[in-house]
Amino acid sequence: MKTPQAIFFDINETLLDINAMKPGLSTVLGNDESIVELWFTQLLHHSLVEIASSQFHDFIDIGAATLIMVAHSRGIVLDGDTAKATIKKHITALPAHADVAPTLTALHSKGIKLVALSNSSEKGLHAQLEFANIKHYFHQILSVETLGIYKPHPQVYHWACRQANVKNEDAIMVAAHGWDVSGAKATGMKTIFVERPGKMMYPLGLSPDHAVKTMTELDTLVMPSYG
Incomplete structure (x- = not known):
């Protein structure tokens, strides 16, 4: 990969x-x-x-x-x-998990395009990222409100990749929701499931390419090569 x-x-x-x-x-x-x-x-x-x-x-x-x-x-x-x-x-007043800022810092420093993709409204999403002090890490911030369809509809992932000017197969979706992982995987994106406490993949869903227990594992997964 x-x-x-x-x-x-x-x-x-x-x-x-x-x-x-x-x-x-x-x-x-x-x-x-x-x-x-x-x-x-x-x-x-x-x-x-x-x-x-x-x-x-x-x-x-x-x-x-x-x-x-x-x-x-x-x-x-x-x-x-x-x-x-x-x-x-x-x-709009949620803190980031402790492993988020260090991971985004590492990935951002390596020049990888980072994109926020959320079901939250555009205004709400910006407020959330600002409160958590992680907005500055993202090259693009995408809300499904612009499209008018919620994840995991396939149109969302195709639209998001077009907005980021990347092919689906050249992008990774990172999520702690099995439905999000399955939705992205079905459109050709690579996927990483984050095993937040109490979260697991839907057993009948499309398997992620990788599963991680903490966000910090992403750095070694995607650099210098993914796979």
Whole structure:
């Protein structure tokens, strides 16, 4: 496998620690931090529903809608404005995982094009990267909002590679989500799965080219050659 011309990174969970949202979101969920993960799972699930039903709502709006649903499942009534304000406040204040900045620094210094590719809205994505102090590492920042289709739809990965002016086979997708890895792999991209705590590949999905336990392993995988 050739050295990649570009590396695409998923953002939420892969680079940013969404566990930091638990205290803030739990305030509208009966102070039960344990169901915040259920909320994020529902958020991802319903972004797929958007694809299947040919709809596209803002990622924050889907987050608010699913927060209302999770609250309802616990007998809590949550209004839309409160849900949206709560999501917006906390999803744009996530810290990067400890292994992220050192890895991006190493890859950036070697001249590899680094691209952020997220389901977050364009405005929200920029806010997230700025808060985590990692925005300056990326040569391009791509939100699916521009296209109006969520990952893992194949159009997203083809579009992203065109935006970065690279062929799919010359690019790597890095993600802590099996569905993201499978989606990118299906379009010809190379893939690396990041084994964040509690995360595993979908057993029936397309296998990643590599799996790493920490981001720091990326440096040795992609330089001087990938494979």
